[in-house]
Amino acid sequence: MMVKKWLIFGASIVLGMGLVLNSAMAAENAPYKVGAVFSVTGGGSFLGDPEKKTAEMIAEEINKNGGINGHPLELIVYDDESDATKCTLAVKKLINKDKVCAIIGPSISGLSLAILPLVEEAQIPLVSCAASFKIVHNEETGKPYTWVFKTPQSDSMAVEAIFNDMKKSNITKIAIMTVTDGYGSSGRGELTRLAPDFGMTIVADEKYGPKDTDLTTQLTSIKGTAPQAIINWSTGPTQVAAIRNWKDLGMTSIKFYQSHGFGSRENIKLAAGAAEGIVCPLGACNIASILPDNHPQKAVTMDYMKKYSEKYNETLSSFGGHAWDALNLVAGALQAVGDDKAKIRDQIESNKMFVGQHGVFHFSPEDHNGLNKDAFNMVIVKDGDWALAD
Numbered sequence: 001m002m003v004k005k006w007l008i009f010g011a012s013i014v015l016g017m018g019l020v021l022n023s024a025m026a027a028e029n030a031p032y033k034v035g036a037v038f039s040v041t042g043g044g045s046f047l048g049d050p051e052k053k054t055a056e057m058i059a060e061e062i063n064k065n066g067g068i069n070g071h072p073l074e075l076i077v078y079d080d081e082s083d084a085t086k087c088t089l090a091v092k093k094l095i096n097k098d099k100v101c102a103i104i105g106p107s108i109s110g111l112s113l114a115i116l117p118l119v120e121e122a123q124i125p126l127v128s129c130a131a132s133f134k135i136v137h138n139e140e141t142g143k144p145y146t147w148v149f150k151t152p153q154s155d156s157m158a159v160e161a162i163f164n165d166m167k168k169s170n171i172t173k174i175a176i177m178t179v180t181d182g183y184g185s186s187g188r189g190e191l192t193r194l195a196p197d198f199g200m201t202i203v204a205d206e207k208y209g210p211k212d213t214d215l216t217t218q219l220t221s222i223k224g225t226a227p228q229a230i231i232n233w234s235t236g237p238t239q240v241a242a243i244r245n246w247k248d249l250g251m252t253s254i255k256f257y258q259s260h261g262f263g264s265r266e267n268i269k270l271a272a273g274a275a276e277g278i279v280c281p282l283g284a285c286n287i288a289s290i291l292p293d294n295h296p297q298k299a300v301t302m303d304y305m306k307k308y309s310e311k312y313n314e315t316l317s318s319f320g321g322h323a324w325d326a327l328n329l330v331a332g333a334l335q336a337v338g339d340d341k342a343k344i345r346d347q348i349e350s351n352k353m354f355v356g357q358h359g360v361f362h363f364s365p366e367d368h369n370g371l372n373k374d375a376f377n378m379v380i381v382k383d384g385d386w387a388l389a390d
Contacts, residue, residue: 029071031074032068032071032073033076035077035091035098035100035102035103037090037094037104037107038077038323039079039108040081041081044107047319050316051319051320054308054316055327058324058331059327068331069334069338080106080107082107082108084110084111087106095119101124101125101340102334102341103119104129104330106129107319109181110183112150113182120145125333125345126147126149127150127151127329130150132154133186135150136369143365144365146345147345149348151325151326151358152260154369155186155187155233155259157372157375158190165257171228173200173203173229174202174203174227174231175222177231178206178207179207179234179238181210184207188205203225206219208234213241215242215245223249228255229254231258232259235259235262239262240267243274244271256277256279257279259281263283263286263319265315266315276381279389281377282318285304286317286321286386287377287388288305290388297355300357321356321358325354329348332347333351348363349365352364358371359371359372359374
């Protein structure tokens with residue numbers, strides 16, 4: 001009987017040790033949970049759809065290669081349907097239910113701005129895929145938000161790139177037209193703020209709604225002011241409507257610039273020939289194949305273009321590149337420091353040489369975007385495709 005008791009006791013110890021070991025092994029191999037919120041449907045789907053596809057492609061590749069230090073990457077993606085309320089609910093779910101260690105997205109500037117207080121309070125790293133400089137600039141303190149980063153080039157950089165290109169052509173008299181959403185409002189603010197610094201006189205300042213399909217009225221008003229160039233600041237279908245109306249009104253002698261939100265070949269197709277001669281600032285991922293061989297982003301942009309095109313049988317856009325940069329930044333931090341939120345934040349902030357789709361990022365406590373004017377290339381639509389502008 002005593003022997004039997006000792007055998008049972010010994011078996012219990014072995015079982016207990018096994019459970020402890022299994023628990024330890026499970027903890028060692030527990031997945032790293034990263035959240036993503038994209039506008040996969042709704043008005044911002046042209047942004048969110050390629051972002052979602054890109055993020056899923058990267059996560060799949062990471063896991064095929066053994067994960068991150070032996071940990072699978074669990075990417076949890078929610079569609080905010082281009083709606084601020086749904087975006088906020090999705091972020092709350094990622095933080096409180098899914099217990100993610102970092103979040104990438106949202107796709108849209110207005111939605112990114114809406115959730116800033118939430119992620120700051122929760123103290124969780126966010127890498128936004130939207131453009132407004134306000135996403136990483138706290139106007140009250142004049143410094144970046146503590147927990148927030150972003151990968152798209154800021155609208156201020158895009159404005160500077162456009163104005164510098166105009167100066168080469170001795171353009172000083174301009175008209176601007178902007179959409180009345182977060183992206184357009186932020187762009188308009190930078191256009192009007194920086195115009196005097198570059199010797200630009202704004203002779204017309206037109207606005208339109210994000211769902212407008214005909215901008216003839218705004219362009220007719222602009223035509224009467226005889227500007228040397230027009231800058232349109234929007235994303236999505238309104239960009240296409242603007243240039244089609246510009247051509248229909250016989251205004252092609254007035255040079256037309258788009259913002260960096262024009263960064264998709266699909267816009268060129270939808271313009272049905274009207275986009276010829278349009279100029280805009282774009283990141284390297286849009287023009288990977290025509291970059292010089294010694295360009296620092298040549299290898300990563302060509303690799304992304306090849307893999308994305310083969311997997312999804314579609315051309316890539318700037319917007320998928322934003323997600324590429326965001327998720328790879330987080331994955332690099334996970335590899336370096338594990339899934340501790342504060343350490344991830346610190347690791348991203350100290351990343352001084354991240355070669356991405358939209359530039360070579362140099363983050364710092366003073367700069368949570370990490371890009372400068374070199375992140376843009378001035379591009380012109382030529383023969384139905386992108387070409388480097390002279």
